[in-house]
Amino acid sequence: MGDGGRGPLDDILGLRIRLAHGAVQRHFAEHCAHLGLTQKQVSVLWLAHDAPGIAQTDLARTLQMDRATTMAIVHALEKRGLLERERAGADARRIGFHLTQDGEQLLRAAKAAIDGHEAWLRAHFxxxxxxxxxxxxxxxxx
Amino acid sequence: MGDGGRGPLDDILGLRIRLAHGAVQRHFAEHCAHLGLTQKQVSVLWLAHDAPGIAQTDLARTLQMDRATTMAIVHALEKRGLLERERAGADARRIGFHLTQDGEQLLRAAKAAIDGHEAWLRAHFxxxxxxxxxxxxxxxxx
DNA sequence: ATTATCTGTACGTGCTACTTACAAATCACG
DNA sequence: CGTGATTTGTAAGTAGCACGTACAGATAAT
Incomplete structure (x- = not known):
């Protein structure tokens, strides 16, 4: 039998990545539930903070998400008043995102929570x- | 800047796991689309083949899934005639799963497809x- | 015999991802 | 300059997966 009790399935590297990802997601959900944010949402807030004026396409590419998926996340954040959009200068068709004050504040709280989450993860190594x-x-x- | 162009976000190990998982999922979906099976479904078929008579609870624990999630996957496989259930001997309340002939055949095809998928994944290392x-x-x- | 527990079942919700389609602005080329 | 191609933003629909919850039946514990 394999080392994880899954038999030959333990030799599938893809399964290991999937299981690890699931474990990390679960811990995040528990540990960061008070934020009311998902991993993706935090990532988007974080990026919008680091690169104000970033466009949807940039967000999608950087986080390797579909454009449609990115839209859903952005819409949710806008609806909560954490993210705003502005028609930015040079390229008239481009719409940049930036955090609101509420967004900045929640991001700070999120970073604190993620510090704990990452500490748990890194404690395995x-x-x-x-x-x-x-x-x-x-x-x-x- | 970080090494992946995501700035400080590149220091988040959880994000790396998430991105890797996403890349693997996408490749699986493309490479194994002809099966009409998801990763989870293949895992369940595989386990049911290796351990005939396995119960829902065992499947859920082994693949670290919720019972409800496991049910959804099992139901889909039953509906396609790949998986059957039987009231097995000793424990009257226990219902074991086993593959049908179609299930066995599709699992063989799935294993072949996954060989290619895993080869791609392992080729990175x-x-x-x-x-x-x-x-x-x-x-x-x- | 009455609880408590385990197992199977069922329903609803939410997040993520994909496809497809369409509108508007810009860009490139003739 | 204007027409078509490209990019960008938007929207709707489908699907997989995870979770919570609730309920029924069988078994186990007291």
Whole structure:
């Protein structure tokens, strides 16, 4: 039998990634439930903070999401008054996003919560292993 | 800036896992579309083949899914005639699952498709790195 | 025998992702 | 300059997956 009790299925690397992802998602949902934000939503807020005026297309590409998916997330954040849009200068058809004050405040709270979440995740590894894991994972999506 | 163009977000290990998972899912969906099966469905078929008579609860625990989620997957497979249930001997309340002939046949096709999918995934790494990655990932969910 | 627990079932909700389609603005080329 | 191609934003529909909850039947515990 395999090392995880799943038999030959344990040899499927894709399954391991899926299980790890599920575990991280579950922990995030528990640990960060008070924010009322999903992982994706936090990512979008974070990016909009770091790069004010970013467009939907940039968000989608950076987070490797579909445009339609990105729209759904952005709409939800706008509806909650965390994100605003502005027709920005040079390119008239481009609409940039930036955080509202509420958005900035919630993002700060989110970063604090994620610090704890990431600490839990990293606690499974040594600092060197974290580097290795990050490097290997990047090869898949990078 | 970070190494992936996401700025400080690149330091979030959870995001890396999420992006890697997404990339794997997308490749699976493309590469295995002809099966008409999702990753989860293949996993359930695979387990039911390896352990005939397995119960819903076992499936849920092994794949770390909710019972309700497991039910949805099992129902879909039953409806397609790939999976059957039987009231098995000793424990009268327990219902075991096993593959039909169609199920066995489709699972063989799925395994062939997944061979290709896994080959693509593993091609990002050396054999040693695959071992390392598998070992590190298991610490998260194991 | 009455609870408590486990298992199977069923329903509803929410997030994410994809496809497809359409409107508006811009850009490129003739 | 104007027509078509491209980009961008928008919208609707479908699907998978996860979770919560509630309920029924069988078994187990007291």
């Amino acid at each position: 040594t600092a060197r292993e974290v580097q290795t894991l990050a490097r290997l994972l990047e090869r898949i999506y990078g | 050396t054999a040693r790195e695959v071992q390392t990655l598998a070992r590190l990932l298991e610490r998260i969910y194991g």
